[in-house]
Amino acid sequence: MDITIRRIEPEEHTALGELTARAYLDGGLLDLGEEDPYLEVLRDVASREARAEVYVAVDEQGTLLGGVAFVPDGGPFADIAGPGEAEFRMLAVDAKARGRGAGEALVRTCVERARATAGCVRLVLSTQTVMYAAHRIYGRLGFVRTPDRDWSPIPAVPLLTYALELQ
Numbered sequence: 001m002d003i004t005i006r007r008i009e010p011e012e013h014t015a016l017g018e019l020t021a022r023a024y025l026d027g028g029l030l031d032l033g034e035e036d037p038y039l040e041v042l043r044d045v046a047s048r049e050a051r052a053e054v055y056v057a058v059d060e061q062g063t064l065l066g067g068v069a070f071v072p073d074g075g076p077f078a079d080i081a082g083p084g085e086a087e088f089r090m091l092a093v094d095a096k097a098r099g100r101g102a103g104e105a106l107v108r109t110c111v112e113r114a115r116a117t118a119g120c121v122r123l124v125l126s127t128q129t130v131m132y133a134a135h136r137i138y139g140r141l142g143f144v145r146t147p148d149r150d151w152s153p154i155p156a157v158p159l160l161t162y163a164l165e166l167q
Helices: 010-026 037-045 046-049 104-117 132-140
Strands: 003-009 053-059 062-073 085-093 120-128 157-166
Touching: 003 104, 010 037, 010 046, 010 053, 010 062, 010 085, 046 053, 046 062, 053 104, 062 104, 085 104, 104 120, 104 132, 120 132, 132 157
Parallel strands: 085 120
Antiparallel strands: 003 053, 053 062, 062 085, 120 157
8 A cells, every 4th residue: 555644734634633533532542531631632733733743644545544743843842852852742543544554654754854853863752551553663663762751741641752863
């Protein structure tokens, strides 16, 4: 299957927001389910794009397979990136498209963007403990765990962190 990674188009905001929300809901990643306040953040792709670069994966028919937000400079949308670091967030792939390489292609795009960012020496990310498929992608691409940076946005949600040295 041919997968294309490109910047999101404004008319795709709603679709990517719903795809991301479904990925988190169906994956059991939101403790409060449909009532979780983070759900609205996941759906708000327009705000995400205003503060980060949003990339989508599409197949040869133009079907949206997934998306990711890339923060090139530790800007206001970053959770953990500091000086000299880029970060990616909200990596999501439609359940019907999993196993076809879309997630890895999106992460590779973030790696390429980080390498192309002047002064960037590291790409970082946070992930939930149960995102096993994502953890495998990160390991394959050379990311290493950084347990000293693990954190929790709320007490019941521990997040693991990974980093890829770009030098």
